[in-house]
Amino acid sequence: MKNSNYLKALQQQNTDHYVPVWFLRQAGRYLPEYKAVRARFSDFFEMIKTPQVCCELTLQPLRRYHLDAAITFSDILTIPEALGNEISFIEGRGPVFKEAIKNGDNPKLDIGGFENLDYVFEATQLIKSKIDVPLIGFAGSPWTIFIYSFYGESPKDFNLVREFVAKSPEQTKEILATYTDVTIKYLKGQINAGADCLQVFDSWGGILDQGYEEFSLKFINDIRAAIDPEIPLILYARGMKIMLHLNATEINCFNLDQNENIDEYINKPITIQGNIDPNDFNQDEEKVLALAENIYEKYSQCGNYVCNVGSGITPDINPNKVGLFLQRLRVLNSK
Numbered sequence: 330m331k332n333s334n335y336l337k338a339l340q341q342q343n344t345d346h347y348v349p350v351w352f353l354r355q356a357g358r359y360l361p362e363y364k365a366v367r368a369r370f371s372d373f374f375e376m377i378k379t380p381q382v383c384c385e386l387t388l389q390p391l392r393r394y395h396l397d398a399a400i401t402f403s404d405i406l407t408i409p410e411a412l413g414n415e416i417s418f419i420e421g422r423g424p425v426f427k428e429a430i431k432n433g434d435n436p437k438l439d440i441g442g443f444e445n446l447d448y449v450f451e452a453t454q455l456i457k458s459k460i461d462v463p464l465i466g467f468a469g470s471p472w473t474i475f476i477y478s479f480y481g482e483s484p485k486d487f488n489l490v491r492e493f494v495a496k497s498p499e500q501t502k503e504i505l506a507t508y509t510d511v512t513i514k515y516l517k518g519q520i521n522a523g524a525d526c527l528q529v530f531d532s533w534g535g536i537l538d539q540g541y542e543e544f545s546l547k548f549i550n551d552i553r554a555a556i557d558p559e560i561p562l563i564l565y566a567r568g569m570k571i572m573l574h575l576n577a578t579e580i581n582c583f584n585l586d587q588n589e590n591i592d593e594y595i596n597k598p599i600t601i602q603g604n605i606d607p608n609d610f611n612q613d614e615e616k617v618l619a620l621a622e623n624i625y626e627k628y629s630q631c632g633n634y635v636c637n638v639g640s641g642i643t644p645d646i647n648p649n650k651v652g653l654f655l656q657r658l659r660v661l662n663s664k
């Protein structure tokens with residue numbers, strides 16, 4: 330494990346000419362074996378609250394492919410669920426909360442509910458006992474969790490939340506601070522259970538524009554400051570030009586989305602993960618192979634590069650093409 334190229338890359342110290350790779354949502358609905366397990370549960374939370382099943386779903390992509398890291402199969406909405414929100418996942422619509430701040434409901438912030446998250450730590454321990462690659466623990470950023478509890482579902486436009494934040498900045502920050510406290514305990518719990526590194530998903534940070542540092546990055550920085558500095562923490566700030574904020578954070582590992590230009594970042598003393606458009610895996614075989622070759626050629630000399638997508642693998646991606654890409658990368662890596 331100490332020799333893991335993934336963990337070395339997170340410290341900008343991967344000098345082995347080996348490109349480590351894993352994918353956002355590497356488990357999920359593009360895999361038939363995932364769909365078979367998912368069909369046994371009517372409720373997504375019932376599924377992720379069963380540690381044996383989380384473990385099985387985490388292992389599925391590792392059995393199928395050669396990957397350099399595992400990510401605990403779970404979701405970023407475990408925290409609001411534990412704090413008292415009733416959440417269901419509706420096919421074609423995504424997550425739906427019973428109550429939403431935009432409808433005048435009070436946010437559910439029952440912090441005693443933290444104890445309900447033990448299932449994630451149990452799953453983490455179980456997964457760790459079965460894998461020989463690093464395990465990534467994760468959480469949503471406080472801002473991104475706030476967005477879901479505000480809208481009660483995946484947002485379609487952002488005017489309402491921008492109005493709310495402008496009118497009630499202090500109330501917004503109180504809610505964000507509560508999510509921050511719980512997230513720190515949650516991530517520490519995952520580390521104690523065996524996670525080797527962490528990723529924070531700020532999927533909706535991009536809607537904040539000038540307010541990004543005040544309403545999102547500040548709280549992610551509080552999380553970073555509370556976690557053992559030896560534990561690498563990767564920030565995924567979708568829709569943000571994170572370059573503009575590098576001086577405002579101690580975080581030094583970033584998962585870029587596909588709209589960023591990775592070449593602006595790669596020569597900096599930070600680790601860069603991501604940036605591939607997952608739709609690229611649906612191209613012709615030759616193009617998929619060329620993608621792997623191009624990545625190896627460009628980045629295998631970089632000590633700070635991790636191959637990954639810029640957003641999660643979606644159900645329309647052909648798992649065989651993903652396999653083709655990974656196989657070619659593996660051959661190049663073992664040269």
Ligand code: CP3
Binds near residue numbers: 352423424532641
């Ligand atoms: O393999 C992995 O990457 C680990 C598992 C994982 C899931 N969700 C499983 C999941 C991770 C890391 C997440 C993170 C997550 N969840 C994010 C951040 C990343 C991003 O994409 O921006 C967000 C915003 C969520 C919230 C969420 N969970 C949404 C919007 C949805 C519906 C998505 C959809 O495709 O309909 C989920 C449900 C969810 N989480 C699924 C999976 C595999 C699909 C549920 C199903 O099978 O019914």
